[in-house]
Amino acid sequence: MTTGAWLRIARRAGWGVSDQAFSSLTNFALGIVVARTLGPRDFGAFGLAFATYVVALSISQAVASEPLLVRYSGTRSQALKEGARSASGTALTIGVLVGGVCLVIGWVLSGALGQAFTALGLTLPGLLVQDNLRMIFFASRRGKHALVNDVIWAVVMFLALAVVFLNGRGSLFWLTLAWGGAANAAALVGMLQARLVPNPSRTAGWLREHRDIAPRFLGEMMALTGSTQLSQYGIGVSAGLAAVGAIRAGQLLLNPLHILSIGIRLVALPEAVRIGRDSVQQLRRMVRVISAALVTTAIALGTVLVLLPSSLGNAILGMSWPAARSVFVPLTLVMAAAGAITGASIGLRALVAARRSLRARLLVSLLQLAGAIGGAAAGGARGAAWGLAIAGFLGATVFWRQFKGAFDERLRSELAERELAPIG
Numbered sequence: 001m002t003t004g005a006w007l008r009i010a011r012r013a014g015w016g017v018s019d020q021a022f023s024s025l026t027n028f029a030l031g032i033v034v035a036r037t038l039g040p041r042d043f044g045a046f047g048l049a050f051a052t053y054v055v056a057l058s059i060s061q062a063v064a065s066e067p068l069l070v071r072y073s074g075t076r077s078q079a080l081k082e083g084a085r086s087a088s089g090t091a092l093t094i095g096v097l098v099g100g101v102c103l104v105i106g107w108v109l110s111g112a113l114g115q116a117f118t119a120l121g122l123t124l125p126g127l128l129v130q131d132n133l134r135m136i137f138f139a140s141r142r143g144k145h146a147l148v149n150d151v152i153w154a155v156v157m158f159l160a161l162a163v164v165f166l167n168g169r170g171s172l173f174w175l176t177l178a179w180g181g182a183a184n185a186a187a188l189v190g191m192l193q194a195r196l197v198p199n200p201s202r203t204a205g206w207l208r209e210h211r212d213i214a215p216r217f218l219g220e221m222m223a224l225t226g227s228t229q230l231s232q233y234g235i236g237v238s239a240g241l242a243a244v245g246a247i248r249a250g251q252l253l254l255n256p257l258h259i260l261s262i263g264i265r266l267v268a269l270p271e272a273v274r275i276g277r278d279s280v281q282q283l284r285r286m287v288r289v290i291s292a293a294l295v296t297t298a299i300a301l302g303t304v305l306v307l308l309p310s311s312l313g314n315a316i317l318g319m320s321w322p323a324a325r326s327v328f329v330p331l332t333l334v335m336a337a338a339g340a341i342t343g344a345s346i347g348l349r350a351l352v353a354a355r356r357s358l359r360a361r362l363l364v365s366l367l368q369l370a371g372a373i374g375g376a377a378a379g380g381a382r383g384a385a386w387g388l389a390i391a392g393f394l395g396a397t398v399f400w401r402q403f404k405g406a407f408d409e410r411l412r413s414e415l416a417e418r419e420l421a422p423i424g
Contacts, residue, residue, distance in 0.1 A: 017263030019134070019147040024259050026154045033161060034175055042112045042172045049102075049116035049176060053127060056098040058225055060128045062218035064090040065135040067210040070349050073139045074274035081196060084136045086206040088198035091132035095125030096200075115173035123180025126187040129198055133190035138266045146266075149190045157182035216354035220361040227365035231388070234373035239380045246323035246381035250331045253305055253316070253324065257298050257335045261342050264290065272350035280351075280410045287347035287403070294339025302332025323381060330385035337392025344399035353406035360402045364395035 034046050064087045072083040099121040106118030130153065137146040160178035164170055191197060207214060236244045268290055276283040305328050313321040341364070348357040368391045375387020 017260055019143060019150055020263035020266065021256075021259050022147060022154070023150050024255075026150070026157070030157070030179055034172075037170050037175065038112075038172060045112035045116045046172060046176060048113065049120045052098075052102065052117070053120060053124065055225070056094065056124060056128060057131060058221045059098075059218060060091045060094045060132060061135070062221040063207065063210070063214040064088070064094070065132050066217045066349070067206075067214055068132075069135060069139050069269050070213070070273055070352055071210065073270035074277065077140075080140055084139070084194065085196050085199045086202040088129055088132045088136065088196065089200040090203045090206045091128040092125050092198045093200045093203040095128035099124035112172050115171065116176050119173050119176035119180060123177065123184055126184025127180055130183045130187040130190060132198075133187060133194055135266075136194055136196075139270050141270070143267060145190075145193050149186050149193060152189050153182050153186035156185045213352060213354040216358040220354075220358045223358075223361045223365040227368045231368055231372035234369060235376040235381075235384045238373050238376035239384060242323070243376055243381035243384060245320060246327055247331070247384060249317055249320040249324035250327045250385070253328075254298075254301065254331055254335050257294075257301060257339070260297065261294060261339060264294070265342060265346060268346050269349055272346050276347075276350040276410075280407060280414060283347060283350055284407055287343040287350075289343075290346060291340045291343030294342055295336045298332060298336040298339050302328060302335070305332070327381055327385040330382070330389040333389035334385070334392045337389065337396045340396035341392075341399045344396070344403040347403045348399070348406055351403075351406045351410055353402070353409075356402040356406050360395075360399045363398050364391070367391040367394050367398075 034043055038046070068083055068087040072080045075083070102117045102121030102124060104121075106114045106116075106121055108114075109117065130149070133149065134146040137143060137149070157179055160182055161175065164174045164178050232244055232247075235247060268286075272283055272286060275286055306325075308325075310321065310325075313325060317324055344360075345357065348354075348360070368388065371387030371389075371391030372384050373387075374383075375390075376384035379386070
C-alpha cells in the first residue's frame with residue numbers, strides 16, 4: 001500500500017474514533033444525568049435496562065451488522081444498498097422481538113424497573129436500527145455521516161431531557177424514553193442520509209444467507225460479553241468488592257484506549273475486507289500495522305498514568321486513586337494485549353474465518369476467567385490484574401495463530417486458482 005493509501009485510511013479512521021468517542025461521552029453524560037436526578041434504586045433499574053439494551057445490541061451487531069461489513073464492504077453500490085436494507089430490516093426485527101419481551105416485563109413488574117423496561121421496549125427497534133445505520137455508513141466509507149447522526153441523537157436527547165425537566169416529569173420512564181426516543185429520531189434521519197428504508201420482510205432470507213457466519217459471530221460476541229462480566233463477579237467473590245473497585249478505577253483511566261480500538265475497528269474492518277479481496281499479503285501487512293499501533297499507544301498511555309503525580313490522580317479519582325495506581329502496569333499490558341488481538345481479529349473477519357475466530361474467542365474467554373479468578377485468589381486486585389495480563393498475551397498468541405492459519409489457507413487457495421487459470 002502506498003503512503004497516500006495509508007493517509008486516506010487514517011483520515012477515515014479519524015471519523016471512526018471521533019464517532020465512538022462522541023457516542024461514549026453521550027452515554028456517560030446520560031448516566032450522570034440519571035444518577036444525579038434519581039436515587040440509587042432507580043439508577044440501578046436504569047442500569048439493568050441499559051444492560052438489556054447492550055445484550056440486544058450485541059445480538060443485532062452479530063447477526064446483522066457484522067455480516068454486512070464482511071460480505072458487502074467494497075461491493076458495487078446497488079448490492080451494498082440491497083444488503084443494507086436487509087441488514088437494517090433484520091436489526092428492526094430483533095428490536096421489535098426483544099422490545100416486545102421488554103414490554104411484557106414492564107407490564108408484569110411494577111415501580112422503577114417496570115418503567116425502565118416499558119420505555120426500553122417502546123424505543124428498542126429504533127435504537128438497534130440507528131446503530132445498524134452507523135455500520136452501513138462505515139461499510140460505504142461514509143464515516144462522517146455516522147458521526148453526524150450520533151450528534152443528532154445527542155442534540156435531540158438533551159433537548160428532550162430539557163423538556164422533561166421543564167414539565168416536571170423527571171421520572172425514570174420519561175428519562176429513558178427521552179434517550180431511546182432520540183435514537184429513534186436519529187434513525188429516521190439516518191434513513192434519509194442513507195437513502196434507504198429497512199426491510200424486515202428480508203430477515204429470514206438474510207439469516208439463511210449468512211447462516212455460515214452469523215451464529216459464530218453471535219457466539220463470539222456472547223463469549224466476549226459473558227467472560228468480561230463473569231470475570232468481574234469472580235474477582236469480587238475471590239478478593240472482595242475493593243479489588244473489583246481497584247480494577248474498575250484503573251480501567252476507567254485506560255478507557256480512551258478502548259474507545260480508540262473500537263473506533264479504528266469500525267473503519268479498519270471494511271477497509272480490510274476490500275484489501276483482502278485484492279491481496280492477502282497487503283491484508284497481513286495492514287493488520288500488523290494496526291496491532292503495532294494499538295500496542296504502542298497502550299504502552300505510551302500506561303506510562304503516562306504510572307508517572308502521573310499523585311495530586312492530579314487524587315483530583316481525578318479521589319480515594320480510588322491509590323488502588324487504581326497499584327494496577328496500572330498490569331492493566332496497561334492487558335490493553336496492549338487487547339490491541340494485538342484487535343489486529344488479528346480484524347484479519348480473521350476480513351478472511352471470513354468465522355470458525356477460527358470463534359474458536360480463538362472461546363479459548364481466550366476461558367483464559368480470561370481463569371486469570372482473573374485465579375489471580376484474585378492469589379493476590380487480590382494486583383493478582384487479578386496480572387492474571388488478566390498473562391491471559392491477554394496468551395490470548396493474543398491464540399488469535400495470531402488462528403490468523404496465520406486462515407492466511408495460509410487463503411494463500412494456498414489463491415495460488416491454486418492461479419495455477420488452474422488458463423494461460424494467455
